[in-house]
Amino acid sequence: MILRAGMVAASALATAVAAQVAPYDLAGPRLNVTVTHGDGQGATTLPIAAVPNLTAGDRLTITADLPQDQSAHYLLVVAFLRGATNPPPKKWFFEGETWKAKGRTLRITVPDGAQQAIAFLAPATGGDFGTVVDAVRGRPGAFVRASQDLNQASLDRARLDAYVAGINARDTEGGVRLEQVSPLLARSLSIRLKDDCLTKPAELQAGCLTGGSDALVLSDGHSSSIAEALTGTPTDLAYQLSATPQGGYGYYSPYIGVVRDVARILGAFRTANYQYIPALATHDGDGLKLLLNAVPSFGKPKSVLVAALPAVAPPSPPPLRATHPGVAYCLTRPGLVLPVEGAPLIHATAYARDLALRVTAKDGREVDLPLVPDAEQGGVRVRTDALKPDRFDAELTGRLHGRWGFEPFEGPRFALQNPQGSNWRAPDKAGDGSGELVVGRDNPLPLAGAGGACVDAMTLKLANGTTRPVAWEAKKGGGVIATLPLAGVAPGDMSLRVQLAGMTEPATIPLTAYAEAGRIDGFTLHAGDRDGVLTGARLDMVKGLSVDGKTFRPGALVRVAGGDRLTMTADAVPALADGKSGRVTLADGRTAAVKVTLAPARPAATLIARTVTPPDGALTVALPDGVVSQRDRLTFSVRAGEATRFAPGDRVEVAAGDATATVPLRLQDAGVAIASLAPGEALGAGTAGPLRFRVVQGDAAGDWQPLGTLVRVPVLRAAACADRCTLSGRDLFLLSAAGPVTVPEGFTGETLTLPTEAAKDARLALTLRDDPAVAASVAVTAKGG
Incomplete structure (x- = not known):
C-alpha cells in the first residue's frame, strides 16, 4: 500500500530526526469487547467499536484474543478511575488470567462514579495484580491523563486512517479524481490539506497525499508530536485537526500535542519488575487492536501494556449541521447526498448507528429513509x-x-422537493405583450413547478423538429429561470422539455415565439415646430404619421436606452390642439394609434452683442469681427424671443464641431441674458470651426443659432523687422503662411525669418490653417527701436 511504502521510506528519517519518538506501528494483542446497555427487554449489546462512551451500570464483556500458542502468560486487568485526585477503590479493579479458559474473559459492570476505564496486559509473575493496583491508586492522575490522551490519539488515528484509505482507494482507480476527492475527504474528517499535492501529476498525487517528504497533511507545531507518535514520520504525515474526545466530534484541546508524553508519564512507574508502555487502541471490526510504539520486554523489567477504554461520561451526541442551510435538495435524485459537517467521527468510526432521514407522507405517516455516511461526498x-x-x-x-452509540440523537433538517411533472408551466402572458417570446435573441423565461432542485436538463424542441439545449438557474423562493436560445429561429410553436430526476418522462411546456413587433409610445410636438419626436421600439418600420389631417414623414432615427427616437416632419407648421391622437402607419401596412402631446414652444433667442478678450502676456493676433481664437475669452448677450422669458437656472449650450459646452446664463432681466466662456477650455484646445449656440430651459432646447468662428492661433513672443523680419513663438505650425512665406507642414521650429517687404504698414499678415479666408495679422516692431 502507498501508506506503508511511505512509512518505510520515511523510517530512516524518523530515526535520525526524532529518535526519541517511536511510531505506533507494532501489532499488539487484540481485545474483543462488547457493551450491554439497559436492562430487560430494553437491553442492547454493541461491540466496543460502536460505543463512544460508557455509562454506570453498563456490562462489559472483555476477552483477550491471544494466539493459541501464546507462551507468555498475560494477566488482563481492567481498572476504573474517578479523576486525577481521587484514588479509585480496590473493588474497581478486575483481573483475568488469560492463559486459563475461565480467566480469558472478564464480565464487569461499570461502577457508579467512575469516569475513566483503562485496561492492562501484564506478564504474570506473581504479585502482578497488586502491583498494578498500587501503581494506579498511588498516582491516579497519570493514568487519567494517559486514558484521555490515548483516547484522543485513537480517534485521531481513526480519522487519519479513513482519509488514507479513501486516497488509496482513488489511487487504485488511476488517481484521476484525487484533486476532487481529497478536499471533500479532508473537510469531512476535519483535516487541513496542503494544496501543493494537488498540483502534481495524477500519478504522484496519492503518494504525496499519504506520506513522504511532500506530505499533504499539515502540522501547526502544536499537534506535531501526536502525529510523530502515530505515524513515525517527523512532520511528513503530521496533521492539524481538532481534538476528538471519546464522546466526540472535534474541538480544539490544549493537550492534544502531548500524546507522546504518555510514555514518559508511565515511565515514572518503572520498577525492577515492571515498566508501563502505552498501547494505541484502534477499532478493528468489533474489537480493539492494540498498536505499540515500543517492543514489549519479557525480561526484567517486564512490559505492562496500557490501553484506554471509552470514557465513562454522559452521552454527547454529534453536533451535525447542514453545510448549506436553506438549500433545497431533490428527494428523488439517485445517489442524493446531503452535505453535513461538524462531526468527522461519523465517517471514521462506527459510533453513528441507524442513521435515517425522516419524512412525512401525505397520509401523515412518518417514513425513514436509511442514510449512509459518505466522507468522499x-x-x-x-x-x-x-x-x-x-x-x-x-x-x-x-x-x-439516528443513534450515537446507545443514545438517540437529532440532526439537522433539510428542505426537500418532490417533482410533479404535470404542473410545470410558463407564466401567463401580460396583456401588453411583454411576456411574449421574441425570436432573434436569447429570452429569459421564468418557470414555475414542483421540484426545481430536481431539474437535470432542459431541451427546446422547435417546430422543424430540431432541438437545442437550454441553460437554467434556480430562483430564490422556488422555480427556475430558463434562457431560451431563439437566435436564428423562425416564429411559431415550440415546446420546452424539462427532465426531472427520478421521472422517466420529461415535463413538456408548450410555447409560442413571435417576431419582434414595433412599440409606439407617443409623439411630442412643440408649438410652432414642424418637427416632432416619435418614441417607441422598432421605429424603423414606421412609414408615416397623421394627426388631425396633417401628415408627418419619418426623418432621423436615433437608438437610445430602452427604445428608439424618430424625428417626424410636416410640410408646414401644423396648428394642433393638445390631447389629439394620431395614427402611425407601418411599412407592412399595419396601423397603430398613438398619443400626441403638444408641448410649449421651445425657447428662442437672438444674438445681441459679443466681446472677445485676448489673453495677457503674448502678442495679440488681430482677427476680424466674429472670429474667436481658442485662447480668447468670449462674452456674448442674447435677447429672448417673443414667447420666451428667461428665468434663473436657464442655460446656453455652445458648440463647435462635435464638442458642446453648457454655460449658465446671467440675467440682466427676463428678456436679456449674458454668457461667458473660454472656448479653448470649454470645448477643447484642438476644437475649431463654426460656433453656434442655443438656449435651454428645463428639458426643452431652442434652435441652434450662429455665434461666430473658432480658430486656433500660435502663441507669439516677438515680430520685428530690420534688414530682415523675424517671427518667433510656439505652435507656428498653426499658420499656413506668414506674409509671402509658406510655413511647411509639421513645422516644429519657434522662429520664422521673412524678407523685410513681408511687413506692410507695420503689420504682418498671417494665414491660419483652420480657416485661410480669415484675415489675421500681428503688429511688427523695428529692431532696436
Whole structure:
C-alpha cells in the first residue's frame, strides 16, 4: 500500500530526526469487547467499536484474543478511575488470567462514579495484580491523563486512517479524481490539506497525499508530536485537526500535542519488575487492536501494556449541521447526498448507528429513509431504493436522526422537493405583450413547478423538429429561470422539455415565439415646430404619421436606452390642439394609434452683442469681427424671443464641431441674458470651426443659432523687422503662411525669418490653417527701436 511504502521510506528519517519518538506501528494483542446497555427487554449489546462512551451500570464483556500458542502468560486487568485526585477503590479493579479458559474473559459492570476505564496486559509473575493496583491508586492522575490522551490519539488515528484509505482507494482507480476527492475527504474528517499535492501529476498525487517528504497533511507545531507518535514520520504525515474526545466530534484541546508524553508519564512507574508502555487502541471490526510504539520486554523489567477504554461520561451526541442551510435538495435524485459537517467521527468510526432521514407522507405517516455516511461526498447518502414519490407532497422537510452509540440523537433538517411533472408551466402572458417570446435573441423565461432542485436538463424542441439545449438557474423562493436560445429561429410553436430526476418522462411546456413587433409610445410636438419626436421600439418600420389631417414623414432615427427616437416632419407648421391622437402607419401596412402631446414652444433667442478678450502676456493676433481664437475669452448677450422669458437656472449650450459646452446664463432681466466662456477650455484646445449656440430651459432646447468662428492661433513672443523680419513663438505650425512665406507642414521650429517687404504698414499678415479666408495679422516692431 502507498501508506506503508511511505512509512518505510520515511523510517530512516524518523530515526535520525526524532529518535526519541517511536511510531505506533507494532501489532499488539487484540481485545474483543462488547457493551450491554439497559436492562430487560430494553437491553442492547454493541461491540466496543460502536460505543463512544460508557455509562454506570453498563456490562462489559472483555476477552483477550491471544494466539493459541501464546507462551507468555498475560494477566488482563481492567481498572476504573474517578479523576486525577481521587484514588479509585480496590473493588474497581478486575483481573483475568488469560492463559486459563475461565480467566480469558472478564464480565464487569461499570461502577457508579467512575469516569475513566483503562485496561492492562501484564506478564504474570506473581504479585502482578497488586502491583498494578498500587501503581494506579498511588498516582491516579497519570493514568487519567494517559486514558484521555490515548483516547484522543485513537480517534485521531481513526480519522487519519479513513482519509488514507479513501486516497488509496482513488489511487487504485488511476488517481484521476484525487484533486476532487481529497478536499471533500479532508473537510469531512476535519483535516487541513496542503494544496501543493494537488498540483502534481495524477500519478504522484496519492503518494504525496499519504506520506513522504511532500506530505499533504499539515502540522501547526502544536499537534506535531501526536502525529510523530502515530505515524513515525517527523512532520511528513503530521496533521492539524481538532481534538476528538471519546464522546466526540472535534474541538480544539490544549493537550492534544502531548500524546507522546504518555510514555514518559508511565515511565515514572518503572520498577525492577515492571515498566508501563502505552498501547494505541484502534477499532478493528468489533474489537480493539492494540498498536505499540515500543517492543514489549519479557525480561526484567517486564512490559505492562496500557490501553484506554471509552470514557465513562454522559452521552454527547454529534453536533451535525447542514453545510448549506436553506438549500433545497431533490428527494428523488439517485445517489442524493446531503452535505453535513461538524462531526468527522461519523465517517471514521462506527459510533453513528441507524442513521435515517425522516419524512412525512401525505397520509401523515412518518417514513425513514436509511442514510449512509459518505466522507468522499462530504455528507450522508440517502438510500431511496424503495421510495415511492407519489406518497409525498411537492415540498417537504426531512429530519436527520439516528443513534450515537446507545443514545438517540437529532440532526439537522433539510428542505426537500418532490417533482410533479404535470404542473410545470410558463407564466401567463401580460396583456401588453411583454411576456411574449421574441425570436432573434436569447429570452429569459421564468418557470414555475414542483421540484426545481430536481431539474437535470432542459431541451427546446422547435417546430422543424430540431432541438437545442437550454441553460437554467434556480430562483430564490422556488422555480427556475430558463434562457431560451431563439437566435436564428423562425416564429411559431415550440415546446420546452424539462427532465426531472427520478421521472422517466420529461415535463413538456408548450410555447409560442413571435417576431419582434414595433412599440409606439407617443409623439411630442412643440408649438410652432414642424418637427416632432416619435418614441417607441422598432421605429424603423414606421412609414408615416397623421394627426388631425396633417401628415408627418419619418426623418432621423436615433437608438437610445430602452427604445428608439424618430424625428417626424410636416410640410408646414401644423396648428394642433393638445390631447389629439394620431395614427402611425407601418411599412407592412399595419396601423397603430398613438398619443400626441403638444408641448410649449421651445425657447428662442437672438444674438445681441459679443466681446472677445485676448489673453495677457503674448502678442495679440488681430482677427476680424466674429472670429474667436481658442485662447480668447468670449462674452456674448442674447435677447429672448417673443414667447420666451428667461428665468434663473436657464442655460446656453455652445458648440463647435462635435464638442458642446453648457454655460449658465446671467440675467440682466427676463428678456436679456449674458454668457461667458473660454472656448479653448470649454470645448477643447484642438476644437475649431463654426460656433453656434442655443438656449435651454428645463428639458426643452431652442434652435441652434450662429455665434461666430473658432480658430486656433500660435502663441507669439516677438515680430520685428530690420534688414530682415523675424517671427518667433510656439505652435507656428498653426499658420499656413506668414506674409509671402509658406510655413511647411509639421513645422516644429519657434522662429520664422521673412524678407523685410513681408511687413506692410507695420503689420504682418498671417494665414491660419483652420480657416485661410480669415484675415489675421500681428503688429511688427523695428529692431532696436
